[in-house]
Amino acid sequence: MARAYLLCVLAIAVLVVGHSQANVILHDDTVDNSIAGSSDVIDLSHLGPDLYGEPDEEVGKLVANYNPATDSRNVEELGSYVEGDILIDRPGGRNGLSNTATRWPKGVVPFVISGNFGKYLLLVKPFVLCFVSHPLPLPFFADAKGMQLIEQAINEYHTKTCIRFVPRMGEKNYVSFETSNTGCWSSVGMVGGKQAVNLQIPGCTTLVGTVMHEMMHALGFLHEQNREDRDDWVKILYENIKSGTKNNFEKATKGSTNNFGVSYDYGSIMHYSSNAFSTNGRSTIEAKKPFSGTMGQRIEFSKSDLAKINLMYGCK
Secondary structure, eight states, rough: HHHHHHHHHHOOOOOOOOOOOOOOOSSSBEEEEEEEOGGGEOOOOOOOOEEEEEOOHHHHHHHHHHOOOTTTGGGGGGBBBBTTTTTTOOOOTTTTTTTTTOGGGGGEEEEOOSSSSSSSSOOOOOGGGGGGGGOOOOOEEEESHHHHHHHHHHHHHHHHHEEEEEOOOSSSEEEEOOOOOSSSSEOSSSSSEEEEEEETTEEEEEEEEHHHHHHHHHTTTTGGSSSTTGTTEEOOGGGGGGOOOGGGGGOOOOSSSTTTTTTOOOTTTSSOOOOTTSSSSSSSESSSSOOOSSSOOSSOOOOHHHHHHHTTTTTO
């Protein structure tokens, strides 16, 4: 068994120094890793046509001036995208594209590091997928905080869920970690082809929870406070919401999302902060039930976050 395991494992070390892109491609063929099962479809229609568009450099200017020491909002809440940080990067808009996404097959998410995360040393150990159910860690050794946070976020997913982020080896559908000056944003679920998880430096790489939040979008999860049952748990204070951003608080339509029977969670890493999109610094979201933690924390997965990930992807 040990010998078979060694024969099955393929280890590759890739050294990347300087401002470069780390793409692990073992062959020229494109591997089709799409899925077609109806149970794996994620409905995005309730997010509207603005879901498809182009990154906004004006958002980047706001994020560049973000100071977490003086601003209690989460940095991704500065965005002009759908709900602040949801975007499918398609320059021509939707143009007949499907308003659905899917889950990642078997919870495996191929990725590349495309952004300018500074000088770093990247050591990748990809393993053949016959052992993906028992993968070894993918270590990153970085002198840039952005790379360190990506490493930490991946380790959180690997140690607490069955999700596996693996270096891309020619797969058709994959995530590209990028750093354009357009804020923090991601698409929702697997949308087809290359899809960005954008983490502008330094604003989006201050807290590991910000990275985990955007990665959780990429897995197929939406914001907690937009659940269809949210009115049982929170009061939205529209009088304090900045003009033009009230649509960010629209509830999901009935049946368009799946909470997997997991109760509402103020402490979810997918929840807005209590003063998200505030025009006057006052609260825009008020808890209706006792809660002693930080609404919209970006430190770690909550128990409900892990429960939903593991239920969506059938983790054992």
